[in-house]
Amino acid sequence: MDPLTQGVLGAALPQATYAGNGSTRKYQIAIAGALGMLGGMAADLDVLIRSNTDPLLFLVYHRQFTHSLAFIPIGGLIVGFVLHWVLGRRWQLRFWQTVLLCSLGYATHALLDTATSYGTMLLWPFVDTRYALNIISVVDPLFTVPLALSVLWAAVRGRPGLARIGLVWALLYLGAGWWQHQTAREMAIALADSRGHNPVRLEVKPSFGNIVVWKSIYEVDGTFHVDAIRPRIASAVIEGDSVRKLDTARDFPWLSPESQQARDIDRFVHFSDGYAAVDPANASRVIDARYSFVPNEISALFSIELAEDARPSSHVRYVSHRERAREQFGRLWHLIAGWVSP
Known part of the structure; x- marks a missing residue:
């Protein structure tokens, strides 16, 4: 999906799983959201794989290895390594904490893209198939806006439960998309038959x-x-x-x-x-x-x-x-x- 949606979903998961308490909880939830958001957007850096001589090269690599399930630990580690030196140390995080938060965000990316219709190579390098559930558009404000508000409010209030509400909304919306998809398919089959x-x-x-x-x-x-x-x-x-x-x-x-x-x-x-x-x-x-x-x-x-x-x-x-x-x-x-x- 679009970078904003990938980012806010990536932020929601580490926020929702935060279990700490104390006076710094609000600060920690904001940090978790920020690193999760950057991790959630990172897989789409594959769009930078381009060639001045081959205009179709980006089609080959977009939603390929960076979006596979097998690459999630590697992608999370790479993003965490970079962001720890840029942000994590400044925010007084341990290296493993930065990597974990980035990995949680990174893990959401391919799964959400699979719900769209462009196809994602989830099982690369073992299978060269693009998987697509076709239940949500690559841009959908009704999915993104409530999720973004829940992430923002969770950071402002320091309440992980608000991020969990956002995740519930995301799952319900995807479920509604699946429900609509099933009915639309039945109607399409009936139209062809007619x-x-x-x-x-x-x-x-x-x-x-x-x-x-x-x-x-x-x-x-x-x-x-x-x-x-x-x-x-x-x-x-x-x-x-x-x-x-x-x-x-x-x-x-x-x-x-x-x-x-x-x-x-x-x-x-x-x-x-x-x-x-x-x-x-x-x-x-x-x-x-x-x-x-x-x-x-x-x-x-x-x-x-x-x-x-x-x-x-x-x-x-x-x-x-x-x-x-x-x-x-x-x-x-x-x-x-x-x-x-x-």
Whole structure:
């Protein structure tokens, strides 16, 4: 999820497990929260693994080894070692105390990311699979704000019980996301059945910033169908777009299979779990059809762009699409508020 959410969840766990008493308790809980917060954000430093020549390198390493369960003790130790020299000694902590607080925060990161839809390599290096529960968006204010307030209030009042309330809220919200996910999936299956489709595979995931409206995507006969679903509250299905699944030989007949661009397409297809398609708005771009700001549209958040006149050794170009974000947010809000009829 976003760095703030990762940080406040990382802060909440060491605060909630604090068992000390005395006149310095408020101070100690604030320190526990600060180190836990920094530990909770540290795993995303993998975004710094980039290359000036390979635009897809960050896709390979993001949510990889720094997010694995096996790396938690190592990551916590590294963060604790650095922060002990920077902060821990100044705050009169023992080395093991700094490492423990940082490790508690670090441990929350991968587990929370697994609840989102981008996929996390939890079992690296033993398994190269990205795990995603698809029960919460990568940004969700209704999850983050109450949790952040509980962490802040726990530090101000010196009461670990307030941080525990924040953790309970986080678990309840994730539980609500799972509940919504199950219903959305049932509705998506029913929608496909009503169309006479027998999907090869089907996924549902929350739309940006909420768990009210969900995106359904399924594959049938070499085509991806996307729709918006409102489970439970004002239950509705808002039918959406479709796009053909990527076939590199068909869609880019000029591309040599031995070229670097062809290899980059293969890497992108692997990252997208096979949900790759040609961008309907630009035939030189390949998109991940799972992600769009408006859930029932094929409107990519990012893509890779090919060039027919590129050299065999040239890479594709990675492109982020934010130019229509304000307009798309308006349409998303209409779906969340229930102002769009099925």
